[in-house]
Amino acid sequence: MEVIPESTKMEVDYSTTVDESLPKLEKEAKEGSFFEGLEKLLNLEKQVRTGADAISTGRVLEAIVRVCFESKQWDALCEQLVSLTKRRSQLKAAVSKMVQESIRLLEGVTDKELKIKIIETLRTITAGKIYVEVERARLTHQLSLMLEEEGKIGEAANTMQELQIETYGSMDKQEKVELIMEQMRLCLQRKDYIRAQIISKKISTRVFQTDELLYQKLKLRYYKLMIELDEADGKYLSVCKHYRSLLETPIIEEDEEERKNMMRHSVIYLLLSPFDNEQSDLAHRILSEKRTETIPLYRELLQTFVRNELIHWGDLCTKYEGELKGGPQSSHVFNPASDEGNKRWTELKNRAVEHNIRVMAKYYTRITLARMAELLDLSVEESEQFLSNLVVAKTVFAKVDRLEGIVSFTSNLNPPEALNAWAGNLTTLMKLVGRTTHLINKEEMVYRHLLQVKE
Template sequence: MSQAPRKQEADHTKDCDETIPVAESLASSGQVQEALDKLLTLEKLTRNSADLASTTRVLIAIISILHQHKQYDLLNTHITLLSKKHGQLRQATQKMVDEAMTYLDNLDGKPKLDLIETLRDVTEGKIYLEVPRARVTRMLATIREKEGDLAKANELMQDLQVETFGSMERREKVDFILEQMRLLKALEDWDKLGIVAKRINVKWLTEKEHEDLKLRYYSLMILWGLNAGKYLDVCKFYRQVYETPSIQDDEAKWSAVLRNIVYFVILAPYDNEQSDLLARVFKDEKLVKVTESYDLMKCFTAPELMRWPGIEGLYGASLRQTKVFGPTGVAGVAGDIEEDSKHSQGDKRYEVLHDRIIEHNIRTLSKYYTRMTITRLSQLLDLTPAKTEAFLSSLVSSKTVYAKIDRPAGIVSFQAPKSGDEVLNEWSSDVGKLMGLIEKSTHLIQKEYAVHAALKAQHGLKS
């Protein structure tokens, strides 16, 4: 096929006007082959003359006649044949493929599969036909999925690098990538799903007209985050859903999303980012309306101890009714996470919640105490001494708190040793404060002397 544009040498519009109706009449009378012969002769003439409009008309007429008369084998053969003709015009081939794709909606079974495979063969390796190829491939993947062959459907879709297609609209690209992600989710290929998700520009999803795609994207990413145990990421994904206008307009929806935001921000391991996000979520004015979530979050923002038996008594029953914290098979509540019983991790997350409360308590105690016995610390944490040491070790390893255990004495020290510079700076500061106090005291003494002298002088004058 020629790569450079060719100049039209002749106009065969009149020939098409005469020949195409005759061919259609012959086909209607059962002489399909005779009709094809006439049209193929005309096709050669128009193609050699580089008459794009006429060539397009002839190609469409050929496949239209074959489709109307259900000559599906000939249809597939001629689509392949016409696309490979020497000097065939690209635009004409594009129009022919577009026309053939309209037939797929009315076909079923083997004829549909054969036409899809034909179109895939014709479009393979041709950049100007990459969009039609992607569309028919998606149709084939849908068929394979309905047949139960998820692996084949996924393989077909993953072969499409639609993010590189310059001729495909961005919305359609994102829709294709979301379909790829959905199939990967069905196959539980979470690592690949995370990679494919990076092909989508999340900033583009923030536009109001793309809300449906945004919600589909984040529903998949939430499942990815749940599987990976990335609770802070899940919280961020829910925040993106929460900020969607359609969610904000429905109180039932935003309250459910806000509840999940609270759950996952408190489940996330403590660090600067988690602490900052916790504070920002707590400042949300709407959170007060979700009473239980507000009260639970208030416990995590206040620098006070939380006793696990008390928290479990207050919130345990309602938390265990959700899929986030509930046992396997729990029905869940409105707006709950989309996690089936096969992948339920509610019991695990409930244990993580207990761990986060213990970690919060240790951080709180480290602010108020410099030293404490392990026995007393274990009592406050409602843990055994062995588990207390394990949690302390974990927090020390992550540099969340400083702690040093003196096992023979049974004492935990929360006071970090100071470096030479810190000791010197502290000494210098103390000396500065001391000199300031001495100067102030001297000034006050001098003032008293002056006042006393003035009073004495007054008495001397009176006498």
């Protein structure tokens, strides 16, 4: 039994009257004179509306909409939708029923221009009305899809962005997430990455922390959109984390090939990420995971960037380029036929050079620029540029004497640090002196004792 809110409880029950009159009036409007039948339906609507009978009013409004649809009186339909909504003391529940019936019947309309006209009319009468916000959102999504089919991506995106979906309290959580992702998808299609980033923050990843298949599929859609977004922005570490999140999805864990694919991509994008504490920590954690052993080539590549050894770019290309550029699962990342693929390959080479400079900073205190360039297999100017970038990023400390062509990796201590170092060295020295004095005294005492025994 339908529960009627207190504010809309009926003053008069017209259900019996409507049961008797409504079928006859509908038949008259369909088979006889449409406008005469419509007029009688409107008179009945006025009667039940003034009696505050929400259920009966809703039934009459649904009948008016059905009559217009089945008689193909489209102008009358749009006119009545607007008129009935604006009538004095019109009941919200009745309007909601009318809109829902219109959406149901709209599926049978095949003419695209006519369909858009009806949708726009429904969107007009639902604007600003909380009790039909879900219906308005569905109509807006339907309109945006139609605009997208016509190639009007910008208009489709603008149409969807009108909706503040995250504020809809009456909308189901699943549908809310789907519509927000639609907003993201359209923004990505028009390359509006800033707005897509803002919209993405409206979805809490906690909603995906369930084993329900429906939400697992939503999770896959969401993270694929996030991967596309962060790839465009060059946030490779974030892309790596997105692939790691996908690995935790049950349907991915159960598919061995798909799981390996996600792991390969997480390693690739981790290597493309600039070095910092977070990147280094994640690299060691991935190496320690047992599942990484299922992709031995990528594990070995990751170890190459973790070990404190110089990487020879030519040897690396010989061993891994075929898989990275031609592998069936990872070829799109370094696709040589695309500008993005070539750009990422250059980024990987830059990461190798930066790794080599960090290794040099650990093993050398001073080195000539010429020798550094030889080890890096770069020109002196390129080597100096890479070194400068790492110094600015505070990844290494170095000073360059450009006149002498010497790089110094030792830092000058400030006065407090120098004093502490001197005090520490002095303490160590005094301990050594004390120890030496003790050993000398011990030897002297032993020697004296031996002399006394001989005498």
